[in-house]
Amino acid sequence: MKKLLYTLILSVAASCTHRTAVEADYNVVPLPCSMLTSRGGDFRLTPSTCLVIADSTQFVNAELFAGYIETLTGFRPAIIGKAPSKGYIRLTASNCNATHEGYRITVSADSIVVDGADAAGTFYGLQTLRKAIRGGKGEDVLYPAVMIEDAPRFAYRGAHLDCARHFFPVDSVKLYIDMLALHNINHFHWHLTDDQGWRMEIKSRPRLAEIGSVRSGTIIGTSEKYDSIPYGGCFTQTEMRDIVAYAADRHITVIPEIDLPGHMAAALASYPSLGCTGGPYEVMCRWGVSDDILCAGNEDVYVFLDEVLDEVTDIFPSEYVHIGGDEVPHGKWEKCSACQSKIHVLGLKDDAYSTAEQKLQNHIMKYAADRLAAKGRRVIGWDEIIDNGFDTTAVVMSWRGPQDGGQDGATHGYRVIKVPNTHLYFDYQYAEGDTIGAPYWRKIPLDSVYAYRPVPEYFTPAQAANVIGVQGNVWTEFIPSFREVQYMALPRMAALAELQWCDAPKDFDAFIGRLRCLLPLYEAEGYCYRPLENK
DSSP states (O other): OHHHHHHHHHHHHHHHHTOOEEEOOOOOSSOOSEEEEOSSOOEEEOTTOEEEESSGGGHHHHHHHHHHHHHHHSOOOEEESSOOSSSEEEEEOOOTTSOTTOEEEEEOSSEEEEEESSHHHHHHHHHHHHHHOOSOTTOEEEEOOEEEEEOOSOSEEEEEEEOSSSOOOHHHHHHHHHHHHHTTOOEEEEEOEETTEEOBOOTTOTHHHHTTTEESOOBOTTSSOBOOOOEEOOBOHHHHHHHHHHHHHTTOEEEEEEEESSSOHHHHHHOGGGBSSOOOOOOOOSSSOOSOOBOTTOHHHHHHHHHHHHHHHHHOOOSEEEEEOOSOOOHHHHHOHHHHHHHHHHTOOOOSSOOHHHHHHHHHHHHHHHHHHTTTOEEEEETHHHHTTOOTTSEEEEOSTTTHHHHHHHHTTOEEEEOOTTTSBTTBOSSTTOOSSBOOSOOOOHHHHHHOOSSOTTSOHHHHHTEEEEEEBOOOTTOOSHHHHHHHHTTHHHHHHHHHHOOSOOOHHHHHHHHHHHHHHHHHHTOOOOOGGGO
């Protein structure tokens, strides 16, 4: 037996020694800020390589990285607490000189050290090592000796998914979060409620899940016909907490959106007394915006908001909650005696800047913001809140055009997240002739995403400082399957990552070269993406 065991050990050692190796390439997406080659010798990643963690704070990072390595190479590194003499990758978070989420990678013949400013920084350093792998299973990886210093340009790097128009189950949402992690995105904007469906369980308002989550049918394409097939789906609070925890392991914050006071047809179908007319209402089967909105003159509406927002903050620990404020038609308020009485009591009047109804919208949104502030939270709103003169403590998510909303918000002291529908709406089709995605007149090819400038040259330093982030949106009116969600997001999400992380001169050809090296990783993970030949 001893002789047999000795022979087996020699055989394994020999097989490892004679394994082929591919050289890693640090020109990844997004491109690191600084890379300096050194003379420390190449590090060989092999089946015997181990991951060394100094303490338990790095264990999740190590577990995830071990899984990434196994997917790409076929072997899974062991995780240990004490470093051997060589052949290890150390994960630490002691780089006090780096900014938040920054990291340093030091590669030598004996080891790789990934030292983050914090656990998130270490995670992004590991993503760089993951994306640097070129080759397939059954091969070792040679990491050339290097010193990489890297940190993100924007603190807020977001991606959005609309689960209201079409519902995607927990496994799909988790896969979307994995896609975000691969692209160094740290905020998941989760659109959970709209006219076409209410997708989150509120225990104090059970009819939202029972009635508001199901529409009687769905409009067929851009026609005036409906399929008459009931369509529904709703996340339980347990499922949402699970998704929050899953994202947190990947250093991603989940920001829920409860759109108000418009986009509330599903809620009104559940509780008709919350509307100006008392109904009847129905969950919308067509796309677009309902004329029926929450009745700002009804005190029960404010109780409803209290109950919903209290449960939202109990589920989601994020600093921010998105409260919408977009596309609110005020026609029903103009005819509603309760709303007009509320306008009179509050002393709201038309002026050169806004109507009394716009100011009433400001009032109800301010109420929601104050309720959230009492819970230690802050609000994000679509850029229409600027029109109503909303409190500048809110963050403006600028979507109407490439700069207008963002520039106006930045000028007036708002912090701004750029998500223009001209460049960063990933539900829009890539090109003429496409059959997947929203068939709007505007097309958004990959080079258009890459060319966008979140901070234009004409911004003043003060305006530039108010731009805190960039986000890509995936609305799903015309995207019924999750495979199509992936196809519409990838590879545009890679161009988004460059906008969010890097502050370097634009070079689309160089970006495409790096992106081509990312595509095999998409394939290894089983992602559906649009081929570059069709970009």
